[in-house]
Amino acid sequence: MRAIVRTADADRSASTDLVVVRADEVAALATACAGAPEATESELRTHDAITSRIHSASPSLPSRFGQLFTDEDALARALKEREESLRKGLDSVGARVELSATLHWRSARASAGTAPASGTEYLEARAARERERQRAEQIVTRLVEQLPIERAFARHRSCPRDGVAAIVALLVTRDEVETMRTHIQSFGERSSEVTAAVHGPLPPYSFAS
């Protein structure tokens, strides 16, 4: 499966390589395949490109990678079971897009990948990670406070991997994209602790559940 759209938008969003499975109010766009897709870079980028194309055509909820249904009937049944919540999800996301801001630490922090040599080192490393996480939370709070956006339209993950303070997802209208990008980049330039890289506009993966 690639994405969920309103049934009324299905024909506009579909292309010849996609199968359309319809319920009353929502429809799923999927690709026919013989087996489970492999999580290769090529397959992931293809899925991302397809969901981006769909969301450019009409409001959609992008699918998590790798969902496989045995046939169109199985997908139709699954769609029917969740139709109400999917319709509400489409209504709340609307035509908005996601901007993704990755906040990188300017200086090296505690690494989670280094095996501690003793119990003391383990506790010290754990405390350092917790301090880093708390600092990242404060930075994200400060960033979001400075953005012209409602808090409900921002989601984040702190310290998702070494070197990254946080990844912040923002749900914005297409008209707000460049303004928001400028705000975030300016925040990164002024910060002594993090730099900011902005990606998007993207399909609203972080707001589709």
Added chain:
Amino acid sequence: MNDVASSDIPLVDIVDRLLERGVVLAGRATISVAGVDLIELRLNVLLASVDALHRVERERPLP
């Protein structure tokens, strides 16, 4: 109009987004790498990458 495009995203971020986020229907999801099925999901069990599972483990309170 800003077309939705994601070609500028680093692979590591794409993996995070596509394997941990996005709408999940009741169904079956299988993640395979190099021909080996790594994870199979049924119904609405949420999928997490190995990195996410490690993160949850790290953040779990001690008993």
